[in-house]
Amino acid sequence: MPTRRLDRAFYDRPTLTVARELLGKVLVHRTLEGMAAGMIVETEAYIGESDPACHAAPGPTARNAPLYGRPGFAYVYLNYGMHYLVNAVTEAEAKPAAVLIRALAPLEGTDLMSQRRAGKGRVPREPELCRGPGNLTRALAIGPDQNRADLTGRLLWVEDRGLTAGRIRRGPRIGIRVGTDRSWRFWVADHPAVSGPRAANVRQVDV
DNA sequence: CGTTCGATGCACT
DNA sequence: GTGCATCGAACGT
Numbered sequence: 001m002p003t004r005r006l007d008r009a010f011y012d013r014p015t016l017t018v019a020r021e022l023l024g025k026v027l028v029h030r031t032l033e034g035m036a037a038g039m040i041v042e043t044e045a046y047i048g049e050s051d052p053a054c055h056a057a058p059g060p061t062a063r064n065a066p067l068y069g070r071p072g073f074a075y076v077y078l079n080y081g082m083h084y085l086v087n088a089v090t091e092a093e094a095k096p097a098a099v100l101i102r103a104l105a106p107l108e109g110t111d112l113m114s115q116r117r118a119g120k121g122r123v124p125r126e127p128e129l130c131r132g133p134g135n136l137t138r139a140l141a142i143g144p145d146q147n148r149a150d151l152t153g154r155l156l157w158v159e160d161r162g163l164t165a166g167r168i169r170r171g172p173r174i175g176i177r178v179g180t181d182r183s184w185r186f187w188v189a190d191h192p193a194v195s196g197p198r199a200a201n202v203r204q205v206d207v
Numbered sequence: 208c209g210t211t212c213g214a215t216g217c218a219c220t
Numbered sequence: 221g222t223g224c225a226t227c228g229a230a231c232g233t
Contacts, residue, residue: 044225046225053225055225058219058220061219062218062219063217063218063219064218077218077225078215078217079224079225079226080214080215080216080225080226081214081215081217081224081226082214082215082227083215083225083226083227085226087225100225102225132226132227134226134227135226135227173225174225176224177223177224177225179225195226198208
C-alpha cells in the first residue's frame with residue numbers, strides 16, 4: 001500500500017469515526033530542522049457545543065474559531081500555560097468538533113525529537129518521546145504557528161502508510177474535569193506510547 | 208506501584 | 221481573578 005496523505009473528505013465525517021480511524025495513521029511535521037513523524041496511538045473526540053469538555057461549549061470565541069472552520073485543519077492551543085495541544089478539526093462548519101491527538105509511536109526524526117524534548121530532567125526514552133499531548137507537540141515542534149495549518153498541506157499532515165494499529169480500545173476521556181462520562185477516547189491496546197494512568201488503559205472495551 | 212503538588216500564560220467571566 | 225483537554229518531581233506504600 002502506497003503512502004497516502006489523508007484528504008479533506010477523511011476529516012469531513014463523524015468525529016468518533018475519525019478519532020478511531022486516525023489510530024495507525026502517521027502524523028508528520030516538516031520543519032527547517034528536519035522531518036519528524038510518528039504513528040498515532042491515542043486520540044480523543046471533542047464534539048459540539050453540547051459537549052462540556054469541548055472548547056466550543058461556550059459558543060464561538062476568538063480562541064475556538066478553528067473548530068467552526070473547515071475540517072482538515074489544525075486547532076492548536078496553549079494549555080496550563082505551557083503545553084501546546086494539537087487537534088484535527090472534523091465535520092462540517094456547522095458542527096464545531098475535533099480530534100485531540102494524545103500520543104504517537106515515534107517513527108522518523110527520533111534524534112530531533114530527543115533534542116526537542118531535552119533541556120531539563122532526564123532524557124526521555126523512545127516510547128516516551130511522544131507520550132502525552134503536550135509531549136508530542138514539543139517533540140514535533142508543533143506550536144502556535146501551526147494553529148489553523150491545513151492538514152492536507154505540505155508542512156503538517158497525516159498520512160496512511162498501511163500500518164496496522166493493532167487491537168483498538170475505547171474508554172472515557174482523561175485529564176478533563178467535565179464530560180468524563182463520554183467514552184470518546186481511543187487507543188492502541190498495550191502500546192507503550194499511550195499516555196494516562198495505567199488504570200485508564202486496562203479493562204476497557206474493544207472496538 | 209500510588210498520590211500530591213507546583214510551574215506557568217492566557218482566554219474568558 | 222479563575223480555571224484549565226499537562227507534566228514530572230517528590231514523596232508515601
